[in-house]
Amino acid sequence: MTENYRQLAGKSVVITGATSGIGLAAAIRFTQDGAFVIGVGRSAARIDQATETIKAANPNSQVVFLLADLGDQDQVHELGDQIRAALNQYGYHHLDVLINNAGVYLEKKHITADGIEMTFAVNHLAQFILSHELFAFLQRSKSGRILTVTSYSHRITPLMLKRITNPYPYISFLAYKRSKLCNILFTYEFNHRFTSVEAFAVDPGLVNTRLVSKGDQGLFAWFGRRRILKGTSTDVPVTTLLFLSREDKIDTSNGYYFKGCQPQTPSSKARRRDLALDLWGLSSQLTGISCDE
Numbered sequence: 616m617t618e619n620y621r622q623l624a625g626k627s628v629v630i631t632g633a634t635s636g637i638g639l640a641a642a643i644r645f646t647q648d649g650a651f652v653i654g655v656g657r658s659a660a661r662i663d664q665a666t667e668t669i670k671a672a673n674p675n676s677q678v679v680f681l682l683a684d685l686g687d688q689d690q691v692h693e694l695g696d697q698i699r700a701a702l703n704q705y706g707y708h709h710l711d712v713l714i715n716n717a718g719v720y721l722e723k724k725h726i727t728a729d730g731i732e733m734t735f736a737v738n739h740l741a742q743f744i745l746s747h748e749l750f751a752f753l754q755r756s757k758s759g760r761i762l763t764v765t766s767y768s769h770r771i772t773p774l775m776l777k778r779i780t781n782p783y784p785y786i787s788f789l790a791y792k793r794s795k796l797c798n799i800l801f802t803y804e805f806n807h808r809f810t811s812v813e814a815f816a817v818d819p820g821l822v823n824t825r826l827v828s829k830g831d832q833g834l835f836a837w838f839g840r841r842r843i844l845k846g847t848s849t850d851v852p853v854t855t856l857l858f859l860s861r862e863d864k865i866d867t868s869n870g871y872y873f874k875g876c877q878p879q880t881p882s883s884k885a886r887r888r889d890l891a892l893d894l895w896g897l898s899s900q901l902t903g904i905s906c907d908e
């Protein structure tokens with residue numbers, strides 16, 4: 616039994632987007648190290664494949680998958696119910712770590728059934744809803760944490776909240792960058808409001824995954840695909856996710872934005888309280904969630 620194994624045994628971890636890329640790599644590593652993992656995916660076939668891959672890496676893996684389209688707010692609320700039920704069923708009456716990892720890059724504008732541009736809906740609003748759905752369970756952990764996977768690309772990005780639900784013109788890479796800025800603003804505002812659960816934003820660096828190869832193709836996706844090939848292996852961000860999940864106490868004197876297991880300084884815009892408050896207000900309005908500790 617390794618040191619790491621002991622540190623994650625008995626911990627419960629939810630990972631969204633656990634069917635590919637960083638999320639799947641994290642699910643493999645966290646289960647190998649003894650955690651009970653609830654993975655979330657949007658396709659039954661890819662869930663089956665991911666389960667097989669995780670079990671092949673470690674037949675004793677404690678993993679269950681739940682199906683939800685995070686672009687649909689009703690499904691995110693139902694997912695919250697299902698996660699709580701699964702935690703209770705497997706004897707975990709708390710949640711140690713929520714990893715908000717699922718994300719999309721969309722070359723063309725898509726509007727969800729809730730009438731919201733999909734990049735913003737999946738990359739930010741779903742995480743906002745799920746974090747609140749699971750808040751009470753996170754509070755019951757000795758050190759409940761929310762890790763939200765953001766990106767270096769949050770820098771030099773206009774936020775434009777007035778048009779964020781239906782941006783016009785739609786520019787794919789700006790929609791993506793904006794959503795990643797929202798991840799950090801959410802994290803900082805969460806920590807302003809709550810003390811019983813800590814939130815961190817994780818910058819994975821450039822990682823070789825299929826993020827920009829999915830869905831519509833176009834000029835920006837073509838550049839993105841070529842660029843991402845130069846990325847690191849998924850092991851690199853997983854190391855930071857592990858660090859933030861298993862350390863008893865994280866030194867947050869330098870903030871909550873981490874890369875390579877170290878705190879980094881996000882853009883000045885990502886640290887603006889006025890923007891964080893405006894985003895929180897809009898997110899509450901769009902999801903119907905109002906929250907206090």
Ligand SMILES: NC(=O)c1ccc[n+]([C@@H]2O[C@H](COP(=O)([O-])OP(=O)(O)OC[C@H]3O[C@@H](n4cnc5c(N)ncnc54)[C@H](OP(=O)(O)O)[C@@H]3O)[C@@H](O)[C@H]2O)c1
Binds near residue numbers: 631633661821
């Ligand atoms: N790769 C990089 O260089 C990089 C850099 C910075 C930040 N990130 C961030 O890292 C996170 C993971 O991305 P990745 O690179 O690992 O890409 P990925 O392999 O495409 O993983 C994205 C995951 O999200 C899931 N997903 C997408 N839309 C969903 C929806 N509507 N409902 C439920 N699940 C959904 C995907 O499911 P499917 O398997 O069904 O597609 C997949 O499991 C994202 O938040 C991304 O923004 C990545």
